[in-house]
Each structure stands twice: as structure tokens, then as C-alpha cells.
Amino acid sequence: MDEAAKALGLVDKAGWYSISNQRLKELGGKTLLNRYNGSLSAILNAVYPEVAWQPSLFASLPRNYWKSESNRKRFMDELGAKLGIIEKEREGWYKVSSQTLSDHGGSALYKEFHGSMLSLLQATYPEVAWDPLKFNKAPQNYWSDEKTQRAFMEEISPKLGVKELSDWYKVSNQLLVDHGASGLLTRYGGSLSALLAKLYPDYKWDPMRFSQVPRNYWRSIENQRAYLDSILPKLGMKKGGDLEGWYKVTTGEIEELGGGALLKLYQGSLPALLAKVYPDYEWNLWRYVVQSSQSTALS
Numbered sequence: 001m002d003e004a005a006k007a008l009g010l011v012d013k014a015g016w017y018s019i020s021n022q023r024l025k026e027l028g029g030k031t032l033l034n035r036y037n038g039s040l041s042a043i044l045n046a047v048y049p050e051v052a053w054q055p056s057l058f059a060s061l062p063r064n065y066w067k068s069e070s071n072r073k074r075f076m077d078e079l080g081a082k083l084g085i086i087e088k089e090r091e092g093w094y095k096v097s098s099q100t101l102s103d104h105g106g107s108a109l110y111k112e113f114h115g116s117m118l119s120l121l122q123a124t125y126p127e128v129a130w131d132p133l134k135f136n137k138a139p140q141n142y143w144s145d146e147k148t149q150r151a152f153m154e155e156i157s158p159k160l161g162v163k164e165l166s167d168w169y170k171v172s173n174q175l176l177v178d179h180g181a182s183g184l185l186t187r188y189g190g191s192l193s194a195l196l197a198k199l200y201p202d203y204k205w206d207p208m209r210f211s212q213v214p215r216n217y218w219r220s221i222e223n224q225r226a227y228l229d230s231i232l233p234k235l236g237m238k239k240g241g242d243l244e245g246w247y248k249v250t251t252g253e254i255e256e257l258g259g260g261a262l263l264k265l266y267q268g269s270l271p272a273l274l275a276k277v278y279p280d281y282e283w284n285l286w287r288y289v290v291q292s293s294q295s296t297a298l299s
Contacts, residue, residue, distance in 0.1 A: 001047045004029065013051055016044055021060040038063055054078075056105040066112045069123075076124045079104050093121055094134040116140060133180040143184045150199050152184065168196055169209040189215055208258065218262045225277050231257045246274055247287045 004027050008019060021033055021040060036042040039062035041055040055065060056075045065071055077087075082104070085092035098117065101110050113119040118132050118139045132139055133152065143149060156179050157163075160171050173192055176185060188194040191214035193207045207213055208227055217223055229239050234257060237245040251270050254263055266272040275283055 001043070013044075013048060016040070017054075017057045019058075054105070056109070061108060066109045072109060072120075072124055075106060075109065076120075079106065090121075090125060090128050091134075093117075094131075098137075114140065138180070138183045143187050146199070149184060149195070152181065153195075153199060156181075165196075165200060165203050168192070169206075170211070172211045191215060213261070218265055221277060224262060224273070227259060227262060228274075228277055231259070243274075243278060243281050246270075247284075 004024065005013075005015070007027055008015070008023070010016065010019075019040065021038060024030075024033060024040060032043060033040070036046070038060075040060060041053055041058050041062060044051070044053055055061060055071070079101070080087070080093070083092060083096065083100070085096075096117070098110055098115065101107070101117070110117075110120065113123065116139045117135055117137070118130055121128070121130055132142055156176075159179065160167075160175060162168055162171065171192065173185060173190065176192065185192065185195065188198070192212065193205055193210050193214055196203075197205050207217060207223075208230060231254075232239050232241075235245065235249055235253065249270065251263055251268060254260070254270060263270065263273065266276070271283060271285060274281075
């Protein structure tokens with residue numbers, strides 16, 4: 001092994017951690033590996049017993065190494081100690097990412113549990129009642145169950161000040177993300193209104209009342225018209241009435257009433273928006289110019 005170390009250019013024994021079984025075979029170590037069941041760590045333990053070898057750090061782990069409960073427990077206990085996670089207070093594991101696990105040699109272990117930190121911890125520390133939503137990333141397929149989605153929304157409702165369904169209009173996407181619902185929102189294309197419509201289909205939801213409308217919501221002419229019709233009373237007009245009143249409306253008023261994103265689709269042009277939504281009406285562009293000039297003069 002000393003000759004092999006020289007051939008590999010290893011400065012110290014710790015360099016063996018980066019050597020794969022294949023590399024050792026290329027140097028004529030195939031028979032030796034077979035003798036130790038393909039375990040480089042077992043070979044090194046026999047050759048250099050004075051070194052406290054850590055099997056999980058080798059490029060090639062012994063066959064079925066992570067199948068052993070004791071190996072998993074030892075690795076997790078040692079990693080927990082390095083990360084300052086107290087044995088009696090396992091809360092610290094909720095903040096440990098899969099990247100941190102991989103950086104410390106636990107990549108294959110993570111894969112053993114299909115990329116689920118929850119499953120790994122449940123198997124390693126079954127005495128702890130782990131909360132899936134406290135992890136940085138919810139377990140795979142966790143949000144696929146509609147009952148789980150509803151249970152989560154009802155659990156966080158009091159924390160968000162939601163006493164009745166209409167209170168959800170005041171909740172932002174970011175607030176939901178801050179409470180662990182990133183994966184849930186992603187499942188609905190980032191649309192809180194779509195999520196609530198699915199969970200509470202008997203309630204008549206108004207997408208326009210949410211702090212963030214669904215993605216591509218304004219691409220629909222029907223949605224644009226519904227919005228313009230909904231703000232008519234606030235602008236002193238009646239639905240189904242004469243459209244003349246729109247000549248007096250400024251883009252600033254539209255923005256104040258939540259239509260800023262809609263105006264952007266028309267490069268900030270209210271006349272272009274109105275012409276698209278109400279194409280049967282004969283709009284006079286010059287009247288917008290006059291109105292705009294008057295607004296400027298008054299400001």
C-alpha cells in the first residue's frame with residue numbers, strides 16, 4: 001500500500017479517501033480488493049490500524065455499507081456532533097440541507113432514502129416525532145395528497161390571522177412560503193387563488209382580490225374585461241353604461257386600483273387597453289391627448 005500511495009502521489013494517508021476502487025485496480029490491487037470484499041476502508045484498517053478511518057469519506061464505500069443501521073447511526077451521530085446538534089435537541093436537523101449531508105460524505109446515504117431527509121431521520125432516530133413541514137424542503141410527493149394540503153392550510157390559518165375564508169385575500173405568496181408552503185404553491189403554478197379554489201371549491205373566489213394574481217392571468221381578455229367592469233363603480237361609472245366616462249380616467253387611477261400589471265401589457269397605454277377590451281366602441285384618440293394635457297396642467 002505504501003508503494004501504491006507513492007504511485008498515486010499521496011502526500012499523507014488522508015489522501016486515500018479520494019481514491020476509488022477502480023483506480024486501485026488499475027494499479028494491480030484487484031486481488032487485494034476481492035480479498036476484502038471490495039472494501040478499501042477494510043484494507044486500510046488492516047494495513048494502518050493506528051489511523052481512525054471514517055468509511056463514509058471514501059470515494060468507494062463498502063458494498064451495502066448504508067444498509068447497516070449501525071453505520072447510518074454512527075455517521076449521523078458524528079455529523080450531528082460536527083454541526084453542533086445536541087443529542088437531546090434534534091431540532092437542528094431541520095436546517096441541515098442535502099448539500100451539507102453530501103459535503104460530509106453522506107451523498108450515497110441520502111440516495112439510499114430516495115432523497116428524503118425525513119425518511120433518513122425517521123429511520124435513524126425513530127423516537128423523535130419529526131414534523132415534515134419544518135424541513136427546508138418537504139419530502140418528495142408530500143404535497144400530492146389533497147388532504148395533506150388542506151390540513152396544512154387549516155393548521156397555519158390562525159398564524160396568518162385567517163378566521164374565515166375571505167381573510168385569505170390578505171395573505172401574500174411570500175407569507176405562505178415563509179411558513180413552509182413553497183412546494184405547495186409550486187404545485188399550483190405559484191397561484192394561491194388556484195390552490196384555494198381546489199381546496200375550497202364551494203367558495204366563490206375572486207382572483208382579483210388576491211395580493212398576487214395567478215401567472216398569465218392578465219393574458220385573458222375576459223379577465224381584463226372583468227377587472228375593468230369591477231372598478232367602474234369606484235370610477236363613478238355604471239356597468240353596461242356609456243363608455244364615455246373612460247376618457248376622464250388616468251393611468252394613475254388604474255394603478256391605484258391594482259391594474260398596474262395589466263397596463264404594463266399595453267406599455268402603460270390606457271387607450272390601447274380599452275381598444276382591445278371594448279373593440280366595438282369607436283374610441284377617439286385625440287380626446288385622450290386633451291385629457292392627458294389637462295391633467296398635466298393641473299398637476
